[in-house]
Amino acid sequence: MVETIVPVVHGARTWMLSLALFTAGAVATAGLLGLALGAALPAGGATVAAAVAVFALLEAAAELGLVRLPLPQMRRQVPERWRERYPQPLTALLYGAGLGFGFATYLPVATLPVVAVAVAALAGPASGAAVLAAFGLGRGLALAVATARVRSHEQATARIEWMARLAGRRRLRLANAAALGLLGSVLGMGAASGVAQASGTIDLGTQPVADPSAGTGVLAFDRINSDGSLTGVVRYNGTFTDLPGWTPDVSGTSVVVDTGPAFEILDYTTMTVLQTLPLKGRDPALSGKWLVYRRLKNGRRQIVLYNLHTASARVIAHSRLRTDLGPPDISSPRVVYHRTTAGSSSITVYRIDRKSVRSPRTTRIDSYFNPSIDGTSVVYIRQTLQGMQVEVLNLQTSRSRSIFSVNKGSGRFLWTTAIFAGRRYFTVYNSTSSSIHRG
Amino acid sequence: MLRDAGAPAGERLARRLASSHTRRGFLGRLGAAALAAVSGRLAASAVSPDTADAHYYGFCGHTYTTHHCPSPYFPPRIDLHGRPLRPKDGHRVDNLGRLVDAEGYVVDESGDRLRGPTGDLLPRAPRTRLCQDWVRERYGLKAQFDGGWYRCCGGTIRKLVDCCAHTRTRINGDAALVGYCYNGRRVFCVLYYQTSTPC
Numbered sequence: 001m002v003e004t005i006v007p008v009v010h011g012a013r014t015w016m017l018s019l020a021l022f023t024a025g026a027v028a029t030a031g032l033l034g035l036a037l038g039a040a041l042p043a044g045g046a047t048v049a050a051a052v053a054v055f056a057l058l059e060a061a062a063e064l065g066l067v068r069l070p071l072p073q074m075r076r077q078v079p080e081r082w083r084e085r086y087p088q089p090l091t092a093l094l095y096g097a098g099l100g101f102g103f104a105t106y107l108p109v110a111t112l113p114v115v116a117v118a119v120a121a122l123a124g125p126a127s128g129a130a131v132l133a134a135f136g137l138g139r140g141l142a143l144a145v146a147t148a149r150v151r152s153h154e155q156a157t158a159r160i161e162w163m164a165r166l167a168g169r170r171r172l173r174l175a176n177a178a179a180l181g182l183l184g185s186v187l188g189m190g191a192a193s194g195v196a197q198a199s200g201t202i203d204l205g206t207q208p209v210a211d212p213s214a215g216t217g218v219l220a221f222d223r224i225n226s227d228g229s230l231t232g233v234v235r236y237n238g239t240f241t242d243l244p245g246w247t248p249d250v251s252g253t254s255v256v257v258d259t260g261p262a263f264e265i266l267d268y269t270t271m272t273v274l275q276t277l278p279l280k281g282r283d284p285a286l287s288g289k290w291l292v293y294r295r296l297k298n299g300r301r302q303i304v305l306y307n308l309h310t311a312s313a314r315v316i317a318h319s320r321l322r323t324d325l326g327p328p329d330i331s332s333p334r335v336v337y338h339r340t341t342a343g344s345s346s347i348t349v350y351r352i353d354r355k356s357v358r359s360p361r362t363t364r365i366d367s368y369f370n371p372s373i374d375g376t377s378v379v380y381i382r383q384t385l386q387g388m389q390v391e392v393l394n395l396q397t398s399r400s401r402s403i404f405s406v407n408k409g410s411g412r413f414l415w416t417t418a419i420f421a422g423r424r425y426f427t428v429y430n431s432t433s434s435s436i437h438r439g
Numbered sequence: 440m441l442r443d444a445g446a447p448a449g450e451r452l453a454r455r456l457a458s459s460h461t462r463r464g465f466l467g468r469l470g471a472a473a474l475a476a477v478s479g480r481l482a483a484s485a486v487s488p489d490t491a492d493a494h495y496y497g498f499c500g501h502t503y504t505t506h507h508c509p510s511p512y513f514p515p516r517i518d519l520h521g522r523p524l525r526p527k528d529g530h531r532v533d534n535l536g537r538l539v540d541a542e543g544y545v546v547d548e549s550g551d552r553l554r555g556p557t558g559d560l561l562p563r564a565p566r567t568r569l570c571q572d573w574v575r576e577r578y579g580l581k582a583q584f585d586g587g588w589y590r591c592c593g594g595t596i597r598k599l600v601d602c603c604a605h606t607r608t609r610i611n612g613d614a615a616l617v618g619y620c621y622n623g624r625r626v627f628c629v630l631y632y633q634t635s636t637p638c
Binding site for chain 1: 555562572
C-alpha cells in the first residue's frame with residue numbers, strides 16, 4: 001500500500017494529493033467510528049472508568065507478554081486491485097477510509113481496542129469522534145514518514161524495513177504497554193477521585209458559582225461572594241453582567257431574579273427592567289407568560305404558578321413544613337420540583353394545561369432533588385449511599401440515565417441543575433469551592 | 440432467584456463470597472473484604488476479626504447465619520419503628536446515613552443544620568423502615584418483623600430482629616431459615632434494636 005503512494009511514478013504533486021486524501025479518508029472513517037461508539041452507550045460513571053482502567057492495564061500486561069488476550073481484528077490487507085482499477089488519488093482515499101476503520105485490518109498492538117472501549121463507555125459522540133479521528137491522523141502521519149522523499153520503489157521498501165527495525169517488535173510493544181499503563185493509571189485515578197467521565201467545568205471566573213440557567217447564547221448563574229451572599233450574573237455574548245438579584249432564571253431574552261422584596265424580570269440583551277413583581281417567595285423560574293416560585297405561607301410550603309398576563313396566581317403544590325418541597329423549574333406547560341418526605345422522595349411534574357400531577361420518579365430509599373426541565377427532558381440529582389449522580393429523565397419514555405457521578409468520600413457533591421436544548425448544566429462543589437459543569 | 444438488583448454488584452458478590460467459602464477459605468474472606476471495601480458497604484461482620492468463620496455472624500455471644508438487612512450502617516441498628524439509627528450512639532440517621540434532626544433535615548454533630556454552597560439547607564432524604572421499605576424496593580419482597588432473639592449487650596438488652604418474607608432465598612443468596620417467622624414466612628435478613636432495659 002505504501003508503495004502505491006510513493007512520489008516515484010506520479011511525482012510529488014500527486015503524492016501530496018494522495019497523502020492528503022489518504023489522511024482525509026482515514027480521519028473520516030475513524031471519526032465516524034468514534035461518533036458511533038460515543039453514541040452507542042451513555043457516558044459511564046466512576047465505576048465504568050475503573051473497569052476501563054482495568055481493561056487498559058490488562059492489555060498493557062498482554063503487551064508485556066504477562067497474559068494472553070485476543071485482539072478483535074480482521075487480518076486483511078487493502079485490496080490490491082483498487083490501485084489497478086482507480087486513479088492513484090482515489091485509491092489513496094479508499095485505502096485511507098478502509099484503514100481508518102482500524103478493526104478491518106491487522107492490529108499489531110492493543111491500543112485501538114482499549115481506546116474504542118473507553119470511547120464507548122466514557123465519551124459522548126463528539127469527543128468520541130475527536131479521539132478516534134486522531135488515530136486516522138496518526139495513520140496519515142505514518143504514511144507521510146514512510147513515503148517522504150522516496151525516489152524509487154527499492155527506497156520505499158528500504159524505508160519500510162527501516163521503520164520496522166526502528167519499532168522492533170519488542171520496542172513497539174514496550175512503548176505501547178507504557179502508553180496503556182499510563183491510560184489505565186489516569187482512568188484509575190479519575191475513578192478514585194469520583195469524577196471520571198467526560199464533563200467540562202465552565203470557566204466563569206475565579207469565584208465560586210452555582211445555580212445555572214441557560215438559554216440561546218446566554219448562561220445565568222449565582223456568584224457566591226466571600227460573605228456568603230449571592231449575586232446573579234448573566235453571561236451574554238461573552239460579557240458578564242451583574243443582575244440586581246439572585247437565583248436567576250432565563251426564558252427567551254428575559255431573566256428573572258429574586259431581589260428580596262420582589263421578583264424582577266429584565267431583558268438581558270439591554271438590561272432594562274421589564275417587570276417588577278412584589279411577590280413574597282424565592283427561587284423564581286420563568287417560561288413565557290408563566291412564573292413559578294415557592295413560598296412559606298400559613299405554616300405550609302407552597303409552589304405558586306403566576307400568570308404574568310393576567311397577574312393571577314394559584315398554588316399548584318403544598319406540603320407540611322417538614323416535607324422538603326424543592327425549588328421549581330418550568331418549561332411551559334410543565335413545572336417540575338422535588339418532594340421529599342420521611343417516607344419517600346420523588347420528582348414531580350405538574351401540567352399547567354391539564355392541571356394534573358404525576359411523579360415519574362419515586363424512591364423510598366434514595367433522595368432525588370433539584371430538578372430542571374426543558375420540554376420533556378428533566379435533569380436532576382440522585383443521591384444514594386454510594387454517591388451522587390446527575391440523571392437525565394425522558395418524560396416520554398420514563399427512562400432515566402446517569403450522565404455524571406461523584407463517589408461518596410470523594411469530597412465532591414452535586415447541587416443545582418439546568419437544561420436547555422439538550423445541554424445539561426450542574427453545580428459541583430466541595431468544602432472550598434463551587435463550579436458549574438456542562439455534561 | 441433472589442431479586443437483589445438494587446444492591447451494588449460489589450456488595451452482592453461480597454455476600455456471595457461470605458456465604459459460600461469454607462472455614463479455611465482465607466482467600467475467600469480476603470476477597471470478600473476487598474470487595475466490601477470497594478463496594479463501600481457490607482457485611483462488616485462477615486469478615487470481622489471476632490467472627491471465627493465467615494459463615495457466621497455474631498454479637499455478645501449470640502451466633503447466627505443470616506446476613507444483615509440493607510442499611511446505611513452495618514450492623515443495621517433500628518428504632519422502634521424499624522428506621523435506621525447510628526449504631527455507635529443511637530442517633531437518628533436518614534437513609535443516606537447522615538445525622539438528621541426531628542424534622543428530618545441533615546445536621547452536624549452539634550445539631551446545626553447543614554447547608555449547600557448557596558446557603559440553602561441540604562435536601563432531606565427519606566428515613567424509611569429497613570425491613571418493610573428497603574427490602575420491598577430493593578428485593579421486591581413484602582417483608583415484616585415477626586420475632587427475634589434477645590441478648591445482654593453492653594449492659595442493656597439487645598434484640599436481634601428477624602425480617603421475614605415469603606421467600607425461599609435469604610439475603611445471603613442461599614436457603615432461608617424459618618427462624619421466628621410465622622405463616623410460611625422465612626428469615627430474609629436481620630437487624631437489631633438496642634433497648635434501654637438493663638441486664
